Amino acid sequence: MSTRSVRTGTAVPLRRDDVDTDQLSPARFVPYYRPDGFTNILFADWRTDPDFVLNQPQYQGASVLVAGHDFGTGSSRESAVWALQGAGFQVVVASGFGDIFRGNATTRGLWTVEVDHDVVERLWREVEADPWLPLVVDLTARRLGFGAGECPFRIDEPLRRRLLRPGDRIAETLLHLAEVEDYESRRVVP
Amino acid sequence: MTGHRTLAEKIWQDHVVRPLDDGSDLLYVDLHVLHEVNTPRAFDDLRAAGRTVRRPDLTLAVEDHNTPTGEGGREDLAGRRQRDLIRANCAGSGIRLHRLGDPDQGIVHVVVPELGLARPGMTIVCCDSHTSTLGALGVLAFGIGTGQVEHVLATQTLPIHRPDDLAVEISGVLPDSATAKDLALALIARIGTGGGRGSVIEYRGEAVRALSVEARMTLCNMSVEAGSRAGLVAVDDATVHYLRTRTGARFTDAEPRWREMRSDDGARFDHVVHLDAAQVGPRVSWGTNPAQNLPLDGRAPSRSDCATEQEWATTQRSLAYMGLRPGQPMRDVEVDTVFVGSCTNGRIEDLRETASVLSGRKVADGVRMLIVAGSAAVRRQAVAEGLDRVFSVAGADFRPGAGCSMCCALNEDRLAPGERAASTSNRNFEGRQGKGSRTHLVSPRVAAATAVTGRITTPQDL
Structure with a gap:
């Protein structure tokens, strides 16, 4: 169950660090962009291994991905976010994110929740022990709940506010068009 | 607003249209650069919202990722579709496009400085993480996603939070055996793929001042591999000289402003990180992220090199993917392919270094060596200097075209599954150069020496 400020779901424990955007969205799929066509590309190469965690039946239907440090490093390809969303993920919990990926995730409404690595380790253990354990991500309170456990998480304030108040960002900027034009009239071309 | 400001702070403050109520700023974009891969949805969404490109005069597009660089034919169909899209989108919006075959075509980050379009104090964004390259010219330049591309197309601005300032102070003198690529790899090995997260790196110190402007581009290019969106180098005489050769008679009154950058x-x-250039030698990556690199004299890591079980598990995964044994000497690693090129090492100085090692030598039997100029202009210069003959006599394939080629597996140049390359590109991720590919990141000199022996080698070993 999800609201604008709380998302709840079961999780997949992805025991990997440095998950780069080439894994999230392998290059060979990138040119085939269709907003509705990114359901089967997430971790396409890792998924060929039947033992890969996303292939396990107990994790089907999960909407939270729990990974290690530096998730989403590498290329700026926004298809990394589309691929996660196409696979049903609404939240990624990790002990650090690539900056560009995190911005892209926010643009498209995918929540990125940063916690300490020991929290990640604990989540991995608890979810492996109970794959049906619901995780509750409260963006207003900035808290992550899991069974009996609970902890705060980190997210930059502009990102958090954007996620709580999605909308047409371009329309908001165009409200300030007169200021943009004023800036342009004063601008010295470097 | 004045006082003691960092370079990033100066450029940022010069470009704030208005502060936003969430703590970020609406930042003005001086130049918006596009390529064919990450832009189709931005144009689709722009049209769907009934909007148009606000400043096509401050927008430039280049075909690079999908472009074939070989002789005719063998065109990648998905790439062809993306080229058709960017051509239609640019034509429909009045955006200047350097397409395949154009004398100014090449990799965006190579072409933009060549054309004198990146000048100190500017903000430049592009749908590509290696936009950080342009920071070598005192430009605040960074990669953005497709949704942000749409925002910049519509408004010429970007709502964005100001990053921290990270000083990377590089003291000492870089040994003759090492290059800017080795410096970049040494830094990333030190601070990790997330070490620069949330920050703009400013590269400072005598070792940076001693680098050529092109070498500074290599350094800034790989800032993103250290987790930073942008890298910067302060303007000095070398920068101004470079800019003069690129801008000619234009911007003659801009020099005092440039020098304030x-x-x-x-x-x-x-944050501050110190690095001693004198300790840096030739390096090579052993694993599947750019931080997993070590001195070329070294051995692939073993259990004793890892501080934690988690690190050892990660290390074992990378070793298994790369087909390396724990403790294997890197000099014993044999390669199938050598690739020289990319926005990291595809400029003329990189091709000169490659040629200086290949001159009078041959590429080893059974090794394929691919050399791809970063731009059509770089290729013309290489031919004018006779480097093409050196490559040809050595048995390397110096491609007639320019582009991203084997860096990104988005065109006809890919490694086969299990194939191993020494590559001057920037990422050794799993599958980066083709599904199942194995990549060792190296400098152009090490790439050339490796081509000669067929195993990871420095020029000093020859």
Whole structure:
């Protein structure tokens, strides 16, 4: 169950660090962009291994991905976010994110929740022990709940506010068009 | 607003249209650069919202990722579709496009400085993480996603939170055996793929001052591999000289403003990292992220090199993917392919270094060596200097075209599954150069020496 400020779901424990955007969205799929066509590309190469965690039946239907440090490093390809969303993920919990990926995730409404690595380790253990354990991500309170456990998480304030108040960002900027034009009239071309 | 400001702070403050109520700023974009891969949805969404490109005069597009670089034919169909899209989108919006075959075509980050379009104090964004390259010219330049591309197309601005300032102070003198690529790899090995997260790196110190402008581009290019969106180098005589050769008679009155593009003495950085260039030698990556690299004299890591079980598990995964044994000497690693090119090492100085090692030598039997100029202009210069003959006599394939080629597996140049390359590109991720590919990141000199022996080698070993 999800609201604008709380998302709840079961999780997949992805025991990997440095998950780069080439894994999230392998290059060979990138040119085939269709907003509705990114359901089967997430971790396409890792998924060929039947033992890969996303292939396990107990994790089907999960909407939270729990990974290690530096998730989403590498290329700026926004298809990394589309691929996660196409696979049903609404939240990624990790002990650090690539900056560009995190911005892209926010643009498209995918929540990125940063916690300490020991929290990640604990989540991995608890979810492996109970794959049906619901995780509750409260963006207003900035808290992550899991069974009996609970902890705060980190997210930059502009990102958090954007996620709580999605909308047409371009329309908001165009409200300030007169200021943009004023800036342009004063601008010295470097 | 004045006082002791960092270079990044100066450029940022010069470009704030208005502060936003969430703590970020609406930042003005001086130049918006596009390529064919990450832009189709931005144009689709722009049209669907009934909007148009606000400043096509401040927008430039280049075909690079999908472009074939070989002789005719063998065109990648998905790439062809993306080229058709960017051509239609640019034509429909009045955006200048350097398409395949155009004399100014090439990799965006190579072409933009060549054309004198990146000048100190500018903000430049592009749908590509290696936009950080342009920071070598005192430009605040960074990669953005497709949704942000749409925002910049519609408004010429970007709502964005100001990053921290990270000073990377590089003292000492870089040994003759090492290059800017080795410096970049050494830094990333030190601070990790997330070490620069949330920050703009300013590269400072005598070792940076001693680098050519092109070498500074290599350094800034790989900032993103250290987790930073942008890298910067302060303007000095070398920068101004470079800009003069690129801008000709234009911007003659801009030089005093360019020279202000340096951090003030006493400017405060949020984070500082020190590196001694004298300790840096030729390096090579052993694993599947750019931080997993070591001195070329070294051995692939073993259990005893890892501090934690988690690190050892990660290390074992990378070793298994790369087909390396724990403790294997890197000099014993044999390669199938050598690739010289990319926005990291596809400029003329890189091709000169490659040629200086290949001159009078041959590429080893059974090794394929691919050399791809970063731009059509770089290729013309290489031919004018006779480098093409050196490559040809050595048995390397110096491609007639320019583009990203084997860096990104988005065109006809890919490694086969299990194939191993020494590559001057920037990422050794799993599958980066083709599904199942194995990549060792190296400098152009090490790439050339490796081509000669067929195993990871420095020029000094020859």
